[in-house]
Amino acid sequence: MFDFSKYEDKLKKDIGEKRFNHVLRVKDMALKLNTNIDIEKIKTAALLHDCAKYNEKYFLEKYKKYCEFSDEIIYNKSILHSFIGPIVAKYEYGVDDIEILNAIKYHTTGRENMTDFEKIIFLADACEEKRDYEGVNELRKLAFKDLDAAVLFSLDATIKSLVDRKIIIFPLTIRARNYLLRKKNG
Numbered sequence: 001m002f003d004f005s006k007y008e009d010k011l012k013k014d015i016g017e018k019r020f021n022h023v024l025r026v027k028d029m030a031l032k033l034n035t036n037i038d039i040e041k042i043k044t045a046a047l048l049h050d051c052a053k054y055n056e057k058y059f060l061e062k063y064k065k066y067c068e069f070s071d072e073i074i075y076n077k078s079i080l081h082s083f084i085g086p087i088v089a090k091y092e093y094g095v096d097d098i099e100i101l102n103a104i105k106y107h108t109t110g111r112e113n114m115t116d117f118e119k120i121i122f123l124a125d126a127c128e129e130k131r132d133y134e135g136v137n138e139l140r141k142l143a144f145k146d147l148d149a150a151v152l153f154s155l156d157a158t159i160k161s162l163v164d165r166k167i168i169i170f171p172l173t174i175r176a177r178n179y180l181l182r183k184k185n186g
């Protein structure tokens, strides 16, 4: 079992006070959204989901033998922290549960055929209590009703915003959205 008290100071130091408070709120939201996933696993994934944020380059260098990432990942800072996350969670925080590591890995982009665990971490991150953007209240409501519909809603909003800001969209984000659309429309 993951002993958070042992790592709390390290996490706070690595990601800073503000981001640390965000992960606590993600944990609270994930626990609220949770119905049937092991509580300790949900907590661990939520607390560590951003563990590589702001230190991506440092961790990339430190763990380069485990980081066989494409340039598309390395040069997309928003995505990089989520892909390095499971490596940091494993080697710096001693987590080796693959479900937890995958929930961390896909918390930004999503992916096709996500597990409920992955969806809950993805959504808790997107709609924790202090998130404040257009549509967040609707997303929050939807998240408690229908995980798939909520993930689709969130992906749509992210894609629209990336397009408006002329930012590159990572293909996994598109594939995650297409998968949910196909699932919905049969």
Ligand code: DGI
Pocket (backbone or CB within 6 Å): 050, 053, 076, 078, 079, 082, 107, 108, 109, 110, 125, 158, 162, 167, 168, 169, 170, 171, 173
């Ligand atoms: O790390 P957080 O700020 O808590 O949240 P996150 O890991 O979900 O990062 C979300 C940001 O990443 C959001 O502002 C959009 C940005 N982003 C940039 N490129 C992509 C992307 N998000 C997705 N899903 N796909 C992209 O290609």
Ligand code: FE
Pocket (backbone or CB within 6 Å): 049, 050, 053, 081, 082, 107, 108
């Ligand atoms: Fe993140």
Ligand code: FE
Pocket (backbone or CB within 6 Å): 022, 026, 049, 050, 125
């Ligand atoms: Fe986050």
